[in-house]
Amino acid sequence: MAEFTMELNDEQKEVRDWLHGFAADVIRPAAAEWDEREETPWPVIQEAAKVGIYSLDFYAQQYFDPTGLGIPMAMEELFWGDAGIALSIVGTGLAAVGVLANGTEEQIGTWIPQMYGDANDVKVAAFCSSEPDAGSDVASMRTRAVYDEAKDEWVLNGTKTWATNGGIANVHVVVAVVDTELGSKGHASFIVPPGTPGLAQGQKFKKHGIRASHTAEVILDNVRVPGSCLLGGKEKLDERLARAREKAKQGGERVKNAAMATFEASRPAVGAMAVGTARAAYEVALDYAKTREQFGRPIIDNQGVAFQLADMRTSIDAARLLVWRASWMAVNGRPFTAAEGSMSKLFASETAKKVTGQAIQILGGNGYTREYPVERMHRDAAIYTIFEGTSEIQRLVIARTLAGVPIR
Numbered sequence: 008m009a010e011f012t013m014e015l016n017d018e019q020k021e022v023r024d025w026l027h028g029f030a031a032d033v034i035r036p037a038a039a040e041w042d043e044r045e046e047t048p049w050p051v052i053q054e055a056a057k058v059g060i061y062s063l064d065f066y067a068q069q070y071f072d073p074t075g076l077g078i079p080m081a082m083e084e085l086f087w088g089d090a091g092i093a094l095s096i097v098g099t100g101l102a103a104v105g106v107l108a109n110g111t112e113e114q115i116g117t118w119i120p121q122m123y124g125d126a127n128d129v130k131v132a133a134f135c136s137s138e139p140d141a142g143s144d145v146a147s148m149r150t151r152a153v154y155d156e157a158k159d160e161w162v163l164n165g166t167k168t169w170a171t172n173g174g175i176a177n178v179h180v181v182v183a184v185v186d187t188e189l190g191s192k193g194h195a196s197f198i199v200p201p202g203t204p205g206l207a208q209g210q211k212f213k214k215h216g217i218r219a220s221h222t223a224e225v226i227l228d229n230v231r232v233p234g235s236c237l238l239g240g241k242e243k244l245d246e247r248l249a250r251a252r253e254k255a256k257q258g259g260e261r262v263k264n265a266a267m268a269t270f271e272a273s274r275p276a277v278g279a280m281a282v283g284t285a286r287a288a289y290e291v292a293l294d295y296a297k298t299r300e301q302f303g304r305p306i307i308d309n310q311g312v313a314f315q316l317a318d319m320r321t322s323i324d325a326a327r328l329l330v331w332r333a334s335w336m337a338v339n340g341r342p343f344t345a346a347e348g349s350m351s352k353l354f355a356s357e358t359a360k361k362v363t364g365q366a367i368q369i370l371g372g373n374g375y376t377r378e379y380p381v382e383r384m385h386r387d388a389a390i391y392t393i394f395e396g397t398s399e400i401q402r403l404v405i406a407r408t409l410a411g412v413p414i415r
């Protein structure tokens with residue numbers, strides 16, 4: 008286990024500075040344009056692929072950093088550049104984590120490279136769990152996966168919504184119901200390979216923020232995938248379902264479902280994205296407050312402004328520490344006895360929403376225009392309290408964990 012320290016090591020600092028350079032030189036200058044275009048910034052993703060930021064190797068390296076800080080550090084820097092573009096760069100990672108968390112070695116080796124493509128032909132991937140009637144309440148999912156034993160194929164039917172990269176992805180990871188009696192314990196995850204008939208993009212959403220990131224419905228109409236596309240394999244699924252049925256009979260301890268495993272692994276990373284956006288807005292506000300003069304002096308000379316900046320910075324640093332703690336716990340296999348992952352996501356996302364709003368206030372009229380980036384950052388920040396579990400759901404998870412009540 009890595010020794011505890013509050014400092015990044017030399018290698019981490021080097022990676023952080025390299026990512027910061029990419030965020031400052033490539034992502035930030037493109038942010039306003041792609042926000043207006045509301046399209047996937049393929050050229051920027053390609054740039055990221057060329058320098059090695061958009062690749063499995065890069066994420067694996069950060070993921071396996073023994074301190075746990077590799078992923079949060081990377082997320083903070085990229086999202087500091089711009090949230091919409093950064094989500095287009097890291098969105099594939101959510102699907103990849105779904106495969107890493109539940110897939111066999113062979114599935115990981117086969118599908119993750121196809122999620123990213125290569126620098127000459129970049130691809131993206133989508134993780135499809137949410138449905139029109141199953142957002143926070145994952146257990147009410149309706150998309151069905153039925154096994155066709157004669158052909159060793161699974162047949163998927165249903166409608167997914169809010170899928171980042173949905174419909175434009177090369178590989179879709181779809182969570183579906185395999186046993187209707189078991190609620191969220193009867194779910195399993197499937198790979199839908201490129202070009203599979205029956206999968207189509209539905210509505211593409213026009214959003215408040217992170218507009219460079221593609222979000223759409225995914226329609227599954229008799230989508231047939233080979234048995235090998237069930238993540239983890241049939242034997243493991245049958246064992247898991249048998250255990251869940253047994254526990255349901257005894258009314259005992261609940262088992263984790265596939266989607267929940269993915270969310271738990273990714274929540275501190277979402278917290279880190281929020282820290283990146285909050286820090287970006289804070290820095291713009293700090294510079295502005297030092298240079299904007301009213302009543303014959305810089306506005307930062309007023310306590311009313313300086314105290315806001317003090318609170319902003321304090322909250323951002325506190326959020327980062329919660330994120331780092333949860334990431335360290337995850338990588339070192341520490342049990343989340345107080346739902347520390349959810350805590351980090353809750354605090355960081357609420358901080359990002361608040362801090363970006365304060366930044367607008369400090370910039371006055373300019374803050375309210377698209378001439379300055381803080382209004383975009385404020386629109387972007389609103390997503391962090393919604394996706395990967397809303398703030399209310401994080402509180403529910405924390406409260407139930409503290410109370411010792413099962414989380415369904």
Ligand SMILES: Cc1cc2nc3c(=O)[nH]c(=O)nc-3n(C[C@H](O)[C@H](O)[C@H](O)COP(=O)(O)OP(=O)(O)OC[C@H]3O[C@@H](n4cnc5c(N)ncnc54)[C@H](O)[C@@H]3O)c2cc1C
Nearest residue numbers: 134135136137142143169170171222393394395396397399
């Ligand atoms: C831009 C974007 C990208 C997304 N990307 C993905 C993706 O890639 N893959 C994917 O599967 N999903 C994705 N999502 C879906 C996201 O995870 C859901 O939107 C989120 O989980 C909330 O579900 P919902 O929108 O149905 O809201 P609802 O669940 O309907 O919630 C509405 C409100 O009710 C509150 N609420 C609900 N239940 C409770 C409760 N028990 N107690 C207190 N309050 C409650 C919620 O907190 C919220 O405020 C994305 C969403 C967006 C907007």
